[in-house]
Amino acid sequence: MESQSSIFQNSESTALADGASMTTSKGTLGDHSSMPSPEPAPDQNTGHTPLLEAEQVEETHNDNHTREHSNQPGDDKKSIAPSLSSIKSYNHRDSRKFLLWTGFNRLCVTLLLCLILALTLRAYEGFDEKHPRILGKGETKTFNALVLGLSLALGLNLASSLKHYGLILRWTILTRRYVTLQVFDLILGCENLTNVLKLMIVSIPGIERVAFDKVPLLKDIAWLKARRDGSRYTWVICLLWILINIGAQTLVATLSIFWPVNPSEIMPLLVRGDISVSDLRAWQVDASNHSTAPQLSVANAYGIAGSQYPTYSDQSAIDELYMQGSNAVLRGDDYYQYTFLNRNPDSMHSDYIASSRGVRSSAACTQFTFGEGSGDRLNGSVYASSDGGHSWDYYPILHSIKGQITWTAIVDETCGDRCTTLYVYQRADNYTIVHNSMFLCNSTVSDITGKDDEFTGLKDEKKASIYSADKFAQIAAGAIGWSGYYEDGFYDRQSKAYLSGLPFTPYEILNTTGVQDIISRFTIGAIAAFDDHGPRIILKDQQGSPLQGQQLQVDWLRVLIILMWICLLQSLALVVLLACANKSIMRDESFFSLAMLLSPIVNRIGRESGMNLSGEEIYNHPKLWNQKIKYHYRKIKDGSRKIKKVDILVEDEDWSEKDMLKRSHPWGDGLFC
Incomplete structure (x- = not known):
């Protein structure tokens, strides 16, 4: 720690005798013109300026040493002049x-x-x-x-x-003022908050009356007797200082809260390990190669569950929803999209992350023109034209309900490997639905796209499970029309009708855009629900396994x-x-410097009888009892210059300093020893 104690450190190891006579002859302190060089620059570490160079001190020492042993009259008179090596210049700036x-x-x-x-x-x-x-x-x-x-x-x-x-x-x-030795000691030890607390207590006005008159047990606490300095605000300063110290540490401790x-809760940590993904080869774990009817029913059930998933048009909103534990669907201009999730096999519904793999569903519909019967279902069929009246035919509708929609899906491939054809029939009820409507739609599921480097070391079987079989996509495309069974001898199609109140059964007159939207949304919902709780496979030793x-x-x-x-x-x-x-x-924190400062006080007791005394015993020593002291200076004269001697002053003894020290004021610039 830098300090300003150098004003009390010798600039030369050779010191002058304490009794040396200070004159104004050449080479002494009092003769400014005899100095061979200008005054040195201030010390950057202390802010004080050394007075003499080493050569000057040596010259003066030799001169004084010669005169010290002379027999001139008055040599036996004790001099109060300080040692030259202890004189320093003090400057406020x-x-x-x-x-x-x-x-x-x-x-x-x-x-x-x-x-x-x-x-x-x-x-x-x-x-x-x-x-x-x-x-x-x-x-x-x-x-x-x-x-x-x-x-x-x-x-x-x-x-x-x-x-x-x-x-x-x-x-x-x-x-600032004379204080008792106990208070002086407490102030010197103010780096310890315990001393500051003691000083605050003994400085409270009226504490002596409370401590000794009303609470006799406090008489045994020696430091409570310390205050007799008459200050009214010391305890306030101490309290503020304690609060500042405690407050600063409390603020630091509070930071960690x-x-x-x-x-x-936003996203998991990605580590190397196993990853669980959906098995997109079939809709059932035990799917039979001979019949797809059970898979059709399962696909429809997944579609009903997926219809409850939220739909957003902003991908960022979906990413946020994924982190909350819910699947979500992205809506595009004429399609719906779903992003598959990679899950941790040990905690699939808590540790997961959106993958790079995604799939889209879309539908294209044409509205029929009705001929004879205005679209009424007669003998299980509706007479209509799908090309605007150029060609007419009877289209079988297996069943219908007034005011409701019947969805009929064709089992065989008619529009592509990943596509299913659907007939949509809405029967009038003569209330809100004032006329019949019928549509021919092709529902398509796109190929699954993703990054090639998302997984490593995969065999073809695993890749087929990840990127789905065409049959899986075809079943998903017609999910809204699958019932799981065939009826009335129609083995090329299945039909499904739903009651009102579901998201995909609006009680309103349908149009082409609305039908396309319902079909593609139901399809993507079936895939999303399957990814959430359908059959899965585990990919071993992959980078990017989600972990809490x-x-x-x-x-x-x-x-x-x-x-x-x-x-x-x-x-x-x-x-x-x-x-x-x-x-x-x-002054600095050196104990030797402090010992030099306090030596005039403790020397009153004497080395022989005071070396083993405690602080309390020193305070109560008969030679120091009831004394009040302060840190200040005395004015002494050294030739033509005035020098101030740093000292501990005792109240009622330093009468020559009383007027000067009546009021506390800053120490002026000058020479101090």
């Missing part, structure tokens, strides 16, 4: 620069630690809010170690800075407010330091 430099350096360390802490939090939270960083176990431990170290460093730096400020401010406090590390990770969630508003308060508290302490501390010479 240099001292202020030193205080500013020291205090600002410590404030910069605090600012730097706050900045590093904020950057660390941001780095582990993620700089992109849309793609937060997910932490594994190792990263979480590293983060905890980093922020713990930074928090400790910040707290220790704050405590050290405030302690340093207090050690500097104590010298100004000690110059506002950056919890919780299990990630940890996510840092920083409450930036409160964190920044706390960091600002920490910096503000230290800044305010620095302002107080600059405003109040530059009133006297500030």
Whole structure:
């Protein structure tokens, strides 16, 4: 720690005898014109200027040494002139620069630690809010170690800075008035908050009456007898100082509350391991090669379940919904799209992530023109034309319900490998549905697309399961019309009618666009539901297996407010330091320097009888009992110059200083020893 104690350090190891006579002859302190060189520049570490160079001290020493052994009259008179090597120049401007430099350096360390802490939090939270960083176990431990170290460093730096400020401010406090030895000792030890607390208690007005008159048991507490200095505001200053120290540490400790590390709810951590994906070869685990009827019924059930999934037109909204544990469907201009999920086999419904694989469903419909009967179902058929009246035919409708929609899907391939043809018939009920409607639709499921490098080391069988068989897609395309059984001798088709109230059974007159939308939405819903709880396969040893990770969630508003308060508290302490501390010479923390300062007081007891005394015994020694002291200086004259001697003054003994010290004021610039 830098200090200003160098004003009390010898600039030359050879010191003059304490009784040397100080004259104004050539080479002595009093003759300014005899100095061979200009006054040195101020010491950057102390703010004080050494007075003499080594050659000057040596010359003066030799001259004084010669005169010390002469037999001139008056040589036996004791001189109070100081040793030249202990004289230093004190300047308020240099001292202020030193205080500013020291205090600002410590404030910069605090600012730097706050900045590093904020950057660390941001780095582990993620700089992109849309793609937060997910932490594994190792990263979480590293983060905890980093922020713990930074928090400790910040707290220790704050405590050290405030302690340093207090050690500097104590010298100004000690110059303000005479205090008892106990109070003087407590102020000297103000780096310890326990001493500050004791000083606060003994400084409360009326504490002696309360402590000794009303609570007799407190008479045994020796330090409660310390106050007899008459100050009314010392306890307020002590209380504020304690609150500042406790508040600063509390703020640092509170910081960790506002950056919890919780299990990630946005996205999982991707590690190397097994991945569970949907088996898109068949709609049943035990699918028979001889009959597809059971699969058709299963596909329809998945479609009904998938119709409840939310639909969005913004992919970002879907990604957010995935993280909440729900499947979602993306709606395009004339299609619906679903993105498959990769799941952790050990926790499929908690650890999953959207894959690169996606599929689309679409439908193209043509509305029939009715001929004879206006579209009424007669003998199980409807007479209609699908080309605007150029050709007419009877189209079988297996069953119908007034006001409801009948969906009939053709089992055989008629429009492509991944396509199913459907007939949609809406029967009038003479209320809302005022006329019959019929549509011919081709429902198509696209190929599954995805990144080639999403999985590695896959065999053809696994690839077929991931990217689906054509038969699987064809069944999905007609899911809305599958019933799972054949009726009335029609083995090339199945028909399904639904009651009102479902998302895919609107009670309104249908049009081409509406029918296309219903079919493609039901189809993609069946695939989404199958991916959610259908048959699955496990891909071994793949990169990107989803695992529950940890996510840092920083409450930036409160964190920044706390960091600002920490910096503000230290800044305010620095302002107080600059405003109040530059009133006297500030000594360092050296115990030897402090021993030199206190030696005039403790020497009254004597070395022979006082070396083993405790502080309390020294306070109560008969030679020091009831004494009040203060840190100040005496004016002495050295030739033509006035020198101030730093000393501990005793009340009622230093009468020559009484007028000068009646009011506390800053020590003026000049020479001090």
